[in-house]
Amino acid sequence: MEVSYKWLQEFIELPESPEEVGKLLTATGLEVEGIEKIDAVPGGLEGVVIGQVLTCTKHPDADKLSLTTVDVGTDQPLPIVCGAPNVAAGQKVVVALVGTTLHPTSGEPFQIKKAKIRGMASEGMICAEDEIGLGTSHAGIMVLDTQLPNGTPAARYFKLESDYQIAIGLTPNRIDAASHYGTARDLKAVLNRPLTLPSVEAFEVANTDLTLDVQVDDLDACPRYAGITLSGLTVGESPDWLKRRLVSIGLKPINNIVDVTNFVCYDLGQPLHAFDAAKIAQNQVIVKTLPEGTPFVTLDGVERKLTATDLMICDAEKPMCIAGVFGGQYSGVSAQTTSIFLESAYFSPTSIRKTAQHHGLKTDASFRFERGIDPNITIFALKRAALLIQEVAGGTVSSTITDIYPNPIEPFRVLVRYRNIDRLIGIRIDHVEIHRILEALDIQAELMQEGSFIAIVPPYRVDVTREADVIEEILRIYGLDNIPLSANLQADSLSEFPKTDPDQWQGRVGQLMAANGFYEILALSLTRPVYNDAIRSSLVGDDVTLLNPLSDDLSVMRQTMLFSALETLVYNINRRQKDLKLFEFGKIYHKVKLEDGASKYVERMRLSLAIIGNQTPEGWLQKGHPLAYHDLATAVQRVFNLFRIKSFDTQPADPTLFQYGLTYIVNKKPLVSLGLVQPKLTKLVDLKQPVFYADFDWQALLKLATSKIRYEEVAKFPEVRRDLSLVLDKAVTFEQISKLARQTERKLLRSINVFDVYEGENLGSGKKAYSVSFMLQDTAQTLTEVTIDKTMQRLMTAFEQELSAVIRK
Known part of the structure; x- marks a missing residue:
């Protein structure tokens, strides 16, 4: 929820800065999440001052231009070339100084610079109202009637004070603070200062020429219903002060009547609704429910089927509004409206909550009604709104206040x-x-x-x-x-920290990823059902479906973090960020059926990596190097190194997710799967580039974490390298070669690496050649040629017998 600093000051004296007010609110439980400066007009007229034209003569080389000198309060007047037809000596004008950025009513912002116009120097600009964003007129420069000194900031003349938007993370239980009045009540208590409510003493009933018959048929769903009529109104644009108030909290002005109802909602916390009185059949307003399935077209043009429990505001012939939730398309205020029925009510939170959830409608009104507003502010808010409507739209109050409240709500x-x-x-x-x-x-x-x-x-x-x-x-x-800490609090009374701290390890992995060019993302756990459906064959359980989803696209919990990564990639690529390396810590969810028929909900922590685009940017020295499978495998290996995982088995990755890839297995359990994502999955998010993705079982990884440091003495004897070229079937992987080599030579073989792969017609159909290096070392003595030759012979024999390899010399 957003509140305005200036608006709060209408309720309580606040010499404190917005930042200090934010700290006070946070201390009372209304956590402030951010404070943003709001200019009355874009740029806040920074660099725009009041000036006076001292001289004005015709430009020697341009009939429509004038040469002026303007006093702006500096030591020397400024020479300014002006094209306005109404400029003249002696005028008080609005001047934009050199370096000022102007934000015109239409068009892009532009900066004022020193210039020569037809050979004459110009050091500023005398402005029209549209050029500084204050209006639409461009007929000529603004001529002011003021005695303010030259050089006075124009914002002071136009009374354009900056405001501050304070964002409050309102918890569900604090609906009482969902208004400026409600927020000010907390400040009143903590600062011990008086609170000032706006006066409604001027409210009066001018006549009873437009009296409606109001009845409430369902007092349980509507304990209190009040209203009045106003006539002789002129619907139009709201005054600047009202528009500024709404804009300061992120609302868009609509017209003066609707703007007042929105203003009072955020001012006092009481939602209001205005009906066009001319559209109310037989001057009757009835609060009741309608038969199941009754069609009703809401303000957004959507026809909805009502339930038998939906409370409706009706006239003698038709429904006009879903009570406390959303107005109807045919009963609202329009440009032709001249009279209104203004409603102020207290609706049952249970009734409003059911209706809003059933129809998927979340409005400012339903947000408040379904949590419980103040039933005792109903009439005060009605009078406040009536006075404001008369102020901004004219008219008179044409009925007494109807207030149906047979059973007052007790404290x-x-x-x-x-x-x-x-x-x-x-x-x-x-x-x-x-x-x-x-x-x-x-x-x-x-x-x-x-x-x-x-x-x-x-x-x-x-x-x-x-x-x-x-x-x-x-x-x-x-x-x-x-509240001081107790002196009896002992350190040994605290719970012991776990031997493996998940947060600490998550931080270490995050630092590792960031150090290697990865950016962390944090995505929603809610996702589209189509994503889970696309990988259904690889899932271990059923979807966790929301009972009351915010939308169809966010109706199930994710069973994989793959699509969160893909959507983030698309978002960035669409903004021309094409070379990306991302990681995310998050949870996946599913449910399984137990033997007794009940469902068990399961959530698991995962770590995901995703890369796309180029490893190195394109430059004049080199072309861009595309990211490949081995770039991702290197990142995975770095995580393994951090956890000191030295050995693992592999198997092909799940083909539902990966076009090709591997699953690394430790202690007979899958630890991570990585590879190239199936193109049909990337197409679901409209992604056309290849994506490499890795998915860690974070909980399994944590079980392998250890803080023990292992070390060994640096070998005193040198390593020896020998290379082999092996011609093999295409189906044979390097992993098979490495595994066989380590089984054959356990003592001397330190490492094995492939440094070239070749495929060609001269090798024969279905063949490929690996160039492989072997590093040999004995920790007890220097290797002799005899020992090296015997070791390499054993390896070659094993490759020939087990893998049908042909050794190329």
């Missing part, structure tokens, strides 16, 4: 014991301070006795219903930072 009554306050908080807080905090939070104390009292909690605090909740309120305003 919560909670027994609180002082001993429990001391016990749960950990220190004793003075009782006077406790009651000051509670009173500041609108929580009254009743029947105060020796050791306890009854807390009367207002119904807008839907999360404060137990003694522990009241104590939490005391603590968050008193301040967690003000």
Whole structure:
């Protein structure tokens, strides 16, 4: 949720900076996730000042240009060439200084530079309103009526103060803070300052010429329903102050009537809805449910089938609005509207939640109603909105207030014991301070006795219903930072850390990847069902499907992290970032059926790597080197080296995922699979380039982690290299050669490497040649030629007998 710093100042005095306010809110539990400066106009008129034209003469080489000198408060006036027809000596004007970047109403931003125009120097620009983003007129320069000194920032003249958007990570239980008024209530409590509500004393009923018959048929779903009518309205563009307020929290202005309802929603936390009164049949408003399957077209043009529990706002003939969720297409305010019925209500959170989830509609109104708003602010918000509508759209109030509220919602009554306050908080807080905090939070104390009292909690605090909740309120305003650690806390009372710390190892692997050019990504665990379907044959369990998905594209939990990587690659490639190496730590999910028929949900931690594009960028010295399988295999080997994994077996990787590749097996369990991703899978995300991908079983990898350091003495005797060229069937892999060599010579063979592979017609059909190097070493003595020859002969014999190799000399 976003709130405006300037808007908050309308409720409470805030000499503190936006950053200080952010810290205060975070300390009370309204965690501030970011603060962003919002300029009233793009650029905030930085570098634009008030000036005065001292002289104005015709340009000698251009009939439509004028030569001016302008006083902008500096030692010397500026020479400026101006093309406006209305420029004249003596005028107060708006001047953009050299170096200023202007953001015009239409077109791209541009910078003012020193220039020569038809041979004459120009050191600035006298501006029209569209050139500084304040309007659309380009008929001439702006001529000001002001006594402000020359050089005064233009933003001060136009009263364009910058605002700050404060992003709050609102938790589900704190719906009471989902408005500027609600947020200010917390600041009031922590700062111990008074709160100022806007006055509605000017509200009055002018006449009763447009009185509607309002009835509520379902009081359980709608405990309170109120409304008034206004007539003589002119629908149009909102004034600048209202548009600035909405823009400051990320809302788009629509028209003056709708903008007021949105403003009051974020001002006081009360959603409102305006109906075109001329479209209400027989001047009747009925709050009721309709038969199952009744069609209704919402404001977005979609026809929806209603359920029998959907609460609707209807007239005598038709439904007009899904109560508390979404308006109808045919009853809303339009440019032709001259009278409205303005609704302010309290709807049952359960009813609104069911309806919003069933239809997949998440609106500002439903967000608040389904969590529980303040039932006692209904009429105040209605009057506030009526006054604002009259201010921005004219008109008069043409009915008395209808307020159907037969069963008022009572406050919560909670027994609180002082001993429990001391016990749960950990220190004793003075009782006077406790009651000051509670009173500041609108929580009254009743029947105060020796050791306890009854807390009367207002119904807008839907999360404060137990003694522990009241104590939490005391603590968050008193301040967690003000609670000292107990002197009795001993280090040995802390839980022991695990021998293998997963976070520590994750950090080490992350540093390793980053050091080798990989970027970490963090993707959603929700994914498209089509992805899981594409690899169904390789999956070990059923999909975990969401009961109430946000969308069809995010309706199941991922069973592989492959598609998260592919989507990230596509996103970056579409932004011309084509050479990428990515890694991600994340979880995959599935469910399995147990013998008793129940389902067991399983989640596993994975590490994935993905590479695409070139290893080295293209340059004049060399062409770009494309990333290949062995680049990924090298990265995998580096992870193995970090975990000190020296030996492993291999088998072909799952062909459902990989066009070719290997699965490395340690202790008879698959540890990592890597290879070239099947093209049919990359096509699912519209990716046309080859992608190499590796998938680690992170939990299995952690079991192999060790902090023990192994070392051995550096060999005193030299290594000896011998090379062989082996002609083999194409089906024989280098892994088979390496495995056979190590089985044949366990003592002297230190390493084996392939340094060339050749295929050609002269080798014969179905053949290939490996050029292989063997490093031999004896730790006890220098190798002799006899020993070397015997060792190489044993290796050649094994290759000939086991792999049908032909040794080329």
